[in-house]
Amino acid sequence: AQRVTQPEKLLSVFKGAPVELKCNYSYSGSPELFWYVQYSRQRLQLLLRHISRESIKGFTADLNKGETSFHLKKPFAQEEDSAMYYCALRDNTDKLIFGTGTRLQVFP
Amino acid sequence: DGGITQSPKYLFRKEGQNVTLSCEQNLNHDAMYWYRQDPGQGLRLIYYSQIVNDFQKGDIAEGYSVSREKKESFPLTVTSAQKNPTAFYLCASSMSGYQPQHFGDGTRLSIL
Numbered sequence: 001a002q003r004v005t006q007p008e009k010l011l012s013v014f015k016g017a018p019v020e021l022k023c024n025y026s027y028s029g030s031p032e033l034f035w036y037v038q039y040s041r042q043r044l045q046l047l048l049r050h051i052s053r054e055s056i057k058g059f060t061a062d063l064n065k066g067e068t069s070f071h072l073k074k075p076f077a078q079e080e081d082s083a084m085y086y087c088a089l090r091d092n093t094d095k096l097i098f099g100t101g102t103r104l105q106v107f108p
Numbered sequence: 109d110g111g112i113t114q115s116p117k118y119l120f121r122k123e124g125q126n127v128t129l130s131c132e133q134n135l136n137h138d139a140m141y142w143y144r145q146d147p148g149q150g151l152r153l154i155y156y157s158q159i160v161n162d163f164q165k166g167d168i169a170e171g172y173s174v175s176r177e178k179k180e181s182f183p184l185t186v187t188s189a190q191k192n193p194t195a196f197y198l199c200a201s202s203m204s205g206y207q208p209q210h211f212g213d214g215t216r217l218s219i220l
Contacts, residue, residue: 009148034208044151044198044211086150094139094158094202095166096209100150 002027004089006099013077014107021072021102023061023087032090033070035061036098039083047072047085057081077106111135114199114212121186121193122220129184129215131199138204140182144168145196145214154197157182158204186217194219 003026013019025031035047048056050063050070061072070087087099112133121127131140139158143151153166157176171190176182182201186193196216200209 006150036211043213046208046210049208094204095153095156096141096151097153098143098151100148 002089002091002097004087004097004099006085006087006102008102009100010103010105012105012107015079016076019072019074019077019081019104019106021085021087021104023070023072023099025068025070025087025089027068027089027091029092031063031065033061033063034088034090034096035059035070035072036086036088037083038086044086077104079106079108082106112199112201112210112212114197114215116215117213119215119217120220121217124188126185126187127193127217129186129197129199129217131182131184131212133180133182133199133201133210135201135203135210136179137201137210138179139202139209140176141200141202141209142166142172142174142182142184143198143200145198151198154184193217 005024033050037047038044059074084101084103086101088096115130141156142154145151152168154172155174157163160179163176173185196214198214199212202209
């Protein structure tokens with residue numbers, strides 16, 4: 001079955017600490033993975049996608065097919081990173097399958 | 109800020125009533141989607157449409173209906189058959205060809 005798992009509902013760190021938001025997936029085909037972010041009072045927006053292999057706002061995510069993971073990382077968290085983060089997988093019918101989300105809290 | 113517009117922002121429904129949520133986009137996107145967001149459950153796909161006059165059921169389509177008569181519009185009707193309609197509803201759109209989805213601000217539906 002196709003599934004995206006985000007095991008942490010809440011992740012709390014202090015400013016300047018490293019951050020890793022975990023995402024694991026289950027998919028039989030070749031996955032396309034995304035991270036979406038929702039800041040307070042803003043709409044859900046794309047943060048990054050694995051095929052772009054880019055760094056957005058200091059965040060990176062590497063697709064590890066062996067571990068079926070797509071963890072989101074940032075070496076030094078900032079207070080403005082506090083938000084809800086969703087990992088998503090696009091299947092071969094162009095549908096997005098979302099994880100349950102992880103709330104990141106960055107304390108000063 | 110154009111893009112995707114959902115209205116209204118808040119909607120209240122009496123038991124047994126149908127209610128329609130609006131979603132309009134000016135991005136010239138072919139595909140449009142409706143999601144339901146519940147606490148602790150992430151986003152679940154209700155219906156999606158990849159082209160005008162065509163749409164498919166998502167994972168939780170029961171109690172909902174949609175239409176896609178125009179490219180820019182994809183209204184969602186929450187019928188009285190939906191037993192637990194209180195939720196936050198998100199509309200999204202994307203170009204065809206597996207492009208990222210863009211989301212609206214959402215509509216929060218509550219039952220009186």
